[in-house]
Amino acid sequence: MKAILADDHALFRDGFALLLKQLEADAEVLEASSLEEAILQAQQHPEADLLLLDLSMPGMDGVDSVQQVLERHPDIPVVILSASESRPQVEALMEIGVAGFIPKSSSSQVMFSALRLVLSGGVYIPPQLLGSAGPPIPDDSVLARLTDRQREVLRLLAGGRTNKQICRELDLSEGTVKVHLNAVYRVLGVANRTEAALLARRLHLVM
Known part of the structure; x- marks a missing residue:
């Protein structure tokens, strides 16, 4: 190291x-x-x-x-x-x-x-x-509205990746990643990356 x-x-x-x-x-x-x-x-x-x-x-x-x-x-x-x-x-x-x-x-x-x-x-x-309450956990029907790609973007975001790193790992343009993130925020009812990452952890989408 x-x-x-x-x-x-x-x-x-x-x-x-x-x-x-x-x-x-x-x-x-x-x-x-x-x-x-x-x-x-x-x-x-x-x-x-x-x-x-x-x-x-x-x-x-x-x-x-x-x-x-x-x-x-x-x-x-x-x-x-x-x-x-x-x-x-x-x-x-x-x-x-x-x-x-x-x-x-x-x-x-x-x-x-x-x-x-x-x-x-x-x-x-x-x-x-x-330790904060954070956004409410959505039910399964809401999570089902996320596409496989959106779930992958969310997993990488919650794992600490920046937008540029997500672009490289998924071979996507930065504009496309932003579109996916905005869709994730909208579906999950969160306002930003931090809330999305917290929710992903509570849902055990990332360790």
Whole structure:
């Protein structure tokens, strides 16, 4: 595993690097202390398995900065590390396609589980979202209105894929993927990607 760890606190980087090496003994951890350094590391190591970003380090401008990173490096799963647990901010980050949000207050066991999930191709949805009531679960007659293709798009979305990644995996244009997503939202009665992903998990459409 090769991970890029971006945080402006050296002590935190040292501690988290140890955690990554406990997860995989041969883990290679590339460190950065600012957004600029993180982007440079991603450019130099496009094969990285993981990009961990602190939201409050120099150069970061919240969701907008994360969006830029996702657009530049769509093939590297991005996980956010933050001392803030603002629900609107977490929802906004999940909506743009991050692979996970890990509060810095999390226990090492929670961090291990989150990282394992992301490295296996999944998306880690934090407890404050999973614990919400969320959209109501539709009955079978409603789910039957989803086409096989729409179900596949939903499964990939819930697995943390961005639109561009879904395009590549299903060999579809971005416009077609957006049409399928809008149809999924309409059938399921949800407003956005986050609600769709949560509902897919509650329906066990993705692990």
